[in-house]
Each structure stands twice: as structure tokens, then as C-alpha cells.
Amino acid sequence: MTFDANQFRLLPSVDELLHTTQGQTLSASFSHALATSALRLSLAEARDKIRAGGLCPSSESLLAAAELQLQQRFLPHLRPVINATGVIINTNLGRAPLSQEALQAVQNISTGYANLEYDLEQGTRGSRHVHVAQILKDLTGAEAALVTNNNAAAVLLGLSALALGHEVVISRGQLVEIGGGFRVPDVMRQSGCQLVEVGTTNRTRIADYAAAITERTAVLLSVHPSNFLITGFTESTAITELAALAHERGLLVMDDLGSGCLLDCERYGLAHEPTPQESLAAGADVVCFSGDKLLGGPQAGILVGKAAVIARLAKHPLMRAVRIDKMTLAALETTLRHYQRGEAERKIPVWRMISMTMETLMQRVTAWIQQLSTHGISARTQTGESTIGGGSLPGETLPTTLLALDASVVPYPLDILSQRLRSHTTPIVARIFRDTLLLDPRTVLEEQDTEVVAALISLLA
Structure with a gap:
């Protein structure tokens, strides 16, 4: 391909570009070294275009290309997204969004110093666990409480402290795999205890536990199968039966509930989810x-229970490795306060989503459709189902009203539209079912409605 060699001579130098007003702004915003590097790359790309038969770009274009490079380079890798999937506790998207009050508490604590491990009344060193222990005791009826950085760590700590070198008896039907390929048996082995499986996948009776107990047994462990269902010919052992057997034999019962529900899910048409209070x-x-x-x-990872047992966990060396940080404590305390005040359904996003009425969902989708129609974009409502997700209430769904964009009215393939929504300033994650792109308002925060509509208009109008 022929090209005009004179176009190369028209290219400005890096130094000339740096001395423009826009170049100086780039240097001030990103540093002289980064601005220089970006401009060099911008000029290299311009030379490639000239060799391909193009013309010399303007200085403004070269500077704009360099600025775009730097902006993209410094975009945060961990970014907020809009969840329009209808999966409420979406593990891939960060699970539960925090309440505004919890976010404010994190900001208040993280921008300065805090009494994390300091007793303000006594003027002496304190414990970070006191900030939420009493609230957890009040909410669950426990004698004591302790908090780690996640629930797998809580299980690991509990078994390490209570069953190191001893046997832990568990039903075969509860040897679950949790997110990321991590399996309960593997976590148990890391604690230094010996796993003893009893029963079968679908049926485990109290007699199975009793027959497995030896002089080396320390704990009877129950794990709630929170991310799958076993239905049909099944039988499991209630905590009351496990506790009676364990205490008769001088053993402990540990119950891993997983999802941590404090409210009655049945009020919303969902299946019963075991609560810490019940256990x-x-x-x-x-x-x-x-x-x-x-x-x-x-x-x-929250642990509640008998005072003597929790005290053993708190003194274990592993506690130091899995302890909770001050920002998480601030958010957790504020979240628990919502339950104390009886305002969880109004303040906590997960429960606002679960309790959202069909009337509200229809109103929001209808408003979206009306705004899109003023820009010539055709959309419709469609009935659907939202899911709880996050290893909670498997198989349970809530009826919802979806915004539907049919492939026949979208100017390019739906997978391209989905990708462009994910590339939006605030990425929007939707789902495609058959020949329709669907957005579920249940998992879109109310304050994000405007941005969802604006993104669709920018891509489709």
C-alpha cells in the first residue's frame, strides 16, 4: 500500500504536545512520565495509520487519544455494577449490597482512628469483638458471640479449637461443595480433625450418629445444604436429636447454617430457612x-453459642489469622442495628428486594418503557422469576415483572447489546433468554433506575 511520507513530517514531537495546555493538564493529572509514555504510544499508532494510507491526525486528536489511554489505564479494576439479573444475593457480583447507613458507618470509621481495641471507659486495651457481641446475643439468644472474616473461616476456627486430633461426625448428605470449588470435607481436614461420615446421601438417622461415636469423637457437625436440594425419599436428623445425643455422651454440636437468616422467609412466600435462634x-x-x-x-463469619465454647474459640491462635477488620465491623454493627430496630425490611437492600411488591415492580418497569418509547425504543413487560442466590434458599423464586427487549427490535445481536451494557460507565449486567434481553428491576436499586434507562437510550436510540 502506498502512503504519503510527508504526513510523517507533520506529526508533532512529544515535547511539543507536552507543552500544550492539554498536555500540561495530562502531566498534572497523571504525572509527566505517564503523560510522556501515553503520547509516545499515541504517536506510534498515528504512524501506523499513516503507513496504512491515512493522514496525520491533529494535535488535539493525539492528545485526546493519550488521555483516553490514561483514563482506561486508571479505571478501578474492582468496580460497582448494576445487577439486573434478578439474582438477589449474586455471589459473582459481590453478594449483599450494604444499606446507606452501613456505608456511612464504614466511611466514618475508615477515615480516621477508632476504638477498635480500646476501652474508652477504662482507658485500657479492649476487644474488637465487643462491638457486635451484645447485639448478636440479643438477636439470637446466644450466651456469647464471635466474628471472623468469613463463614468458612468460622467453621475452620470452630473445628480447630474444638476437635483438633479428634473425630467429627457428619452426615454424608451434608458434605457439600461451596462456592469456588471449596468443599466442606477439605475445610474440615485443614482443621486437623478426622472426618467420620455417617448415613447415606439421602437418609441419615440419629442411630447412624450414635453408632459412629467413639472415645475419640469430639463434635457432631450439622451443615445446612443451603445451595442444593435433596428431595423425594429423604430423612435427616434434627438439631434437637443431635443435641440430646451429643450432650448425653459429653460431646458438642456445631451447626453451620451458611446463609444467616434472622427473619421469617415464609412471610414472603419462600420456604423456611433455619435461623440461628432456632438452632x-x-x-x-x-x-x-x-x-x-x-x-x-x-x-x-459469625459464631454464636455457649459462653464456654465461644471462649475456647476466642483464645485459639487461629483467631488472629481470621479476625475481622474495623470497616467490616462498622458495616456489620450497623446492619445488625437495623434488625434490633425492626427496620431490616426497609433499610437492608436484600430484604427490600425480597419484600418488593409486584405492584412496585410493574410501576418501575412501566416507567422504564415509557421513557424508552419517547426515544423510539420498543420494549415490553414480561412476567418472570427472581431467585435468592448466594447459597440461600435453593430452588426458591419470587414472581417478578421484567423489562424485555426482543431481538427483532434491537439493531444488533443481543450478545453485542449485553456486552455494550457491561461496558457502560457503570456496567449493567442483564441476562438473555431465548431471543430476548431481560432486565429485572427487583435487583436494580431504585436510585439506579435513571442510569439503566439512560444506558439503553444511549445504545439503542
């Missing part, structure tokens, strides 16, 4: 659950 009342010695699932708070 403790049934006789469990220690119960562990997540902070960022149905609790609706930050990632955390």
Missing part, C-alpha cells in the same frame, strides 16, 4: 453463619 434453642453449642447472604451485611 440455639434446639440445643446447638455453637452456630456459624455468613454476614453477606440473607443477613444482608458485609462478608463475615
